[in-house]
Amino acid sequence: MCSVHCVAYCQKDAQQKQTTPGRRPKQNKPKLGKSTDKGPRAATGKPKIKASPAAPAQTVLTQVLNRGKFKRVGETISVQSGDTLELRCRGKPVQWSVPSYLEEDDDGRLRIVQQERYGVLTLVNTTGADTGEYTCFPMYCEDTDCRKEYQKANKVFVFFPDPHELFVPSSDYYEVIQLRSNWPTVLPCQVTSPEAKVTLHREFPPAEVAVDGTEISFNVRKGMTIHRPRPYHAGALFCVASLGNLRQSSTKYMLIYVNYPMAPPAPVIQASSGSVGVGDNLQVSCSVIGEQDVGVEFIWEYPGQQIGRPLYTQENISPVAGGSARQQSKSVLLVDEARDMDEGMYTCTAQNLQGAKSVSTTVKVVPKVKPKKPLTNKTK
Structure with a gap:
């Protein structure tokens, strides 16, 4: 009985120790602000943002109309001849480019001033000859070293309509222009007014040349362009402009057709023999295959040249x-009766309008072998 009672008492005492009044058992609660996950922690801070450098201000070209009134220019503007042209370009400093006529002699009519934040170009007593492109270049400077920023240039083509001159005047009565078969050709018959109507004419036989926009086109700022010159474009041509009751002819253009090669020549050199005996004849040939009707010039360098051996060559052209x-x-190259002095390097340079290229070969001159005398039997 005692043992049973003792066991019951011990169990009751153990239960009381586990559930003591006024004390709660501890619970494994996660602490605030800390993660129970042992993996990598996510960053909670704000990412740092680097300040990007401010973009440089773009060059702005404006026309000063009158005091306090400005107009941003487009590709072209018109200023009546006799009026004043004033352009303002933002930048410090800036540099201006003007038509070549003004660069050579402006008669004191052109004035360029650099202000603190912009440059000013002023042209007074304007004429139709002032028609052309005006460009403002912002300058990039490091200490005293400055250079033009061509990619930021701002340009405008300015017309100066003249009631007496439809074409930009020229001091030449006629101008010789080369028609290159591989390059567009421009006839610079520029007009002073964008409203003028321009046609192209041939002097002899008298005829109007079609301007179809494909083979030949007209640009009011450049003139006539022959995009793919051909032999039949050659001759004396001129432009005719008309505006209202006024009709005028331009300078005459003498067009000379030249069949330009696509690339420099690629010569091939070959000697009749790599070695030649003294007294024998030698021939060294140099040939080029290229476009038809394209001239090639040959220039030779050879050992005998140093002591005055004259140059003898034969040249020909044949279709492929x-x-x-x-x-x-x-x-x-013909070398008659070769001698010791003719031994050495032979160089051929072939040249056309696109460039030149040289090739060489070496020739050896050997003593001529004398024939052996036949043996004769001696008789006693």
Whole structure:
């Protein structure tokens, strides 16, 4: 009985110790502000933002109309001849570019002033000859070293309509222009008024030349452009401008067609023999295959040149088979009765309007072998 009672008492006492009145058992609660996850912690701070440098102010070109009134210019503007042109360009400092006519001689009519934040160009007593492109270049300076910032240039083409001159005057009665087969050709018949109507004419036989916008086009700021010159474009041409009751002809342009090559020549050199005996003849040929009707000039350098051996060459041009409109130009250097002084390097330089290229070969001159005398039997 005692043992049973003792066991019951011990169990009751253990229960009382586990649930003591006034004290709660501890609970494993996570602390505030701390994560129970042992993995990497996420950043809670704000990311740092780097301040980007301020973009430089763009160059602005404006026209000063009168005191306190400005107008931002477009690609072109018109100022009546006799009036004053005043342009203002923001930047410190800036540099101006004007038509070549004004660069050569402005008669004191052109004035350029640099203010604290902008440059000012003023042109007084204007004429139709002042028509052209005016450009403002902002300058990038490091100490005293300054250079133009071409990518930030601001330009405007200014017309100066003249009631007596439809074309920008020229001191030349005629101008020779080369028509290059691989390059557009511009006939600079510029007008003083964008309202003028311009046509192209041939002097002989007298005829108007079609301006279709593809083969030949007209730009009021540049003149006539022949985009792909051909032999039939050659001759004497001129422009005719009309505006209202006024009709005038431009300078005459003498167009000379030149078939320009696409690339410098690629010559090939070959000697008739790598070695030649003394007294024998030698031939060294240099040939170029290129476009038809494209001239090639050959220049030779050879050992005998140093002691005065004269140059003898034969040149010819022959078409290349296959109908590819190509030709072979060839030059052959003739060396008669070679001597020791003719031994050495032979160089051929082929040149056309696009450039030149040289090739070389070496020739050896060897003593001529004398034939052996036949052996004769001696008789006693």
